[in-house]
Amino acid sequence: MVRILAIVALMLVALLGEHRIVKMVPFGDGNLKIVFAQDIAPLKWEVKKLQDNRHFIDFEANLTIPKRNFVFKDNSTLQVAQNTPQIVRIVINTQPKSQYEIIKEKENLYIFIKPKSTSSSTATQTTAPQNTATQKPNQTPQTQKTTDTKTESTQSKDKPQNDEVVIKDSISTTKKGKIGVGKKIVVDAGHGGKDCGTKSVEGICEKLIVLEVAKLLTQELKNRGYVVYMTRNSDVYIDLRKRTEFANGKNADLFVSIHANSMPKDSPKTPKGVETYFLSPARSERAEQVAKAENQGDIETMSHFATKSFLNTISSFHLVASHKLAIEIQSGILNIVRQTHNTHDGAVREGPFWVLAGALMPSVLIEIGYASHKDEGKLIAKKEYQKLLAKGIADGIDGYFLRNY
Structure with a gap:
């Protein structure tokens, strides 16, 4: 009987194909997560352009759920369907001012619809690092170098040069090295001093939890060669405007602010998970709610920014670069913490x-987690988990510089 069941299982695998899609989860204003039943590192695909803003992506897989159609905030559309018994096709139709980006991460395929970069309209693709098991010591593995202005693809010689798609894989430790040398990072621990922030389920102020994570992150980044500055390294209050003025004064390459999330006690929902935000005029209900909690610390600063209309003058370069950084950090955190914890992916989001x-x-x-959650509120206050968060954020920063510089 056992032998018969094993044979049936093998036949089902052969019938369904090596890669099976089991779930599709839209999130944010223009993002989709496609979940496979297994790691998709070996997944290969073909990207083709149908017309001006319409592309399709074909790969061998089996859609175990009904086909889905999605319409995003900017009116871009996306369809996932079984095109042939062996091939799943994703058809993406973007608006003239939009582009899409694809990231392959373990069992997930992420698709992001976002504003078109003004610096380039060509495709960028990163392939997985080659197997280094047979390499000699100190021999650098051959990897494909990519930039925003040049495409060097090995997947298809016939791929159009103006396909606006970015395909990424996880970063191997063999590709890390001296990425951080000479680069300046400002790490900002949220709140502080008179501003407790939210309180965890155990009554610990957010300002203390995020300060510990910021200190661990600072040390982790220094160990990787980065030059790191902290806006605060003790329990002191610093108004919001002075934090970014400090980063500008240091001529920093990146600014990373660390916070913990919360929901009102009377809320019918009990959310949890890691979320990474970047500055944008977009105001989804979720982003508005989180931003309201984080913005209330300094009325004078808010008045200053509102008067200057900063949110309406954000450059497209700044928005796209921050979006890329957010994606890398969110992915970096989840890759590390999920090795030992079932941390929820709260996604990359945009807000004021x-x-x-x-x-x-x-x-x-x-937002490293929800302090208001009965389990996560305790978890984010633990030193071992804070170390994982710091390592994941640092991995994300490494990934950002590796892919964009």
């Missing part, structure tokens, strides 16, 4: 955060 306004470099705000 005053602490990021005024920064002259790519900047993000990380």
Whole structure:
């Protein structure tokens, strides 16, 4: 009987194909997560352009759920369907001012619809690092170098040069090295002093939890060669505007602000998970709610930014760069913490955060978890978990510089 069941299982695998899609989850204003039943590192695909803003992506897989159609906030559309018994096709139709980006991460395929970069309209693709098991010591593995202005693809010689798609894989440790040498990072621990922030389920102020994570992150980044400055390294209050002024004064390459999330006690929902935000005029209900909690620390600063209309003058370069940084950090955190914890992916989001306004470099705000959650509130206060968060954020920063510089 056992042998018969094993044979049936093998037949089902052969019938369904090596890669099976089991879920599709839209999130944010223009993002989709496609979940496979297994790791998709070996997944290969073909990208073709149908017309001006319409592309399709074909790959061998089996759609175990009904086909889906999605319409995003900017009216871009996306369809996922079984095109042939062996091939799944994703058809993406973007608006003239939009482009899409694809990231392959473990069992997930992420698709992001976002504003078109003004620096380039060509495709960028990163392939997985080659197997280094047979290499000699100190021999550098051959990897494909990519930039925003040049495409070097090995997947298809016939791929159109103006396909607006970015395909990424996880970063291997063999590709890390001296990425951080000479690069300046400002790490900002949210709140502080008179501003407790939210309180965890155990009554610990957010300002203390995020300060510990910021200190661990600072040390982790220094160990990797980065030059790191902290806006505060003790329990002191610093207004929002001075935080980014500090980063600008240091001529920093990145600004990373660390916070913990919360929901009102009377809320019918009990959310949890890691979320990474970047500054944008976009105001989804979720982003508005989080931003309101984080912005209330300094009325004077908010008035200053509102008067200057910073949110309406964010450059497209700044927005796209910050978006890329947010994606890398969110992915970096989840890759590390999920090795030992079932941490929820709260996704990359955009919103009007005053602490990021005024920064002259790519900047993000990380909500490391929900202090209001009965389990997560305890977890984010533990030193071992804080170390994982710091390592994941540092991996994300490495990934940002590796892919964009």
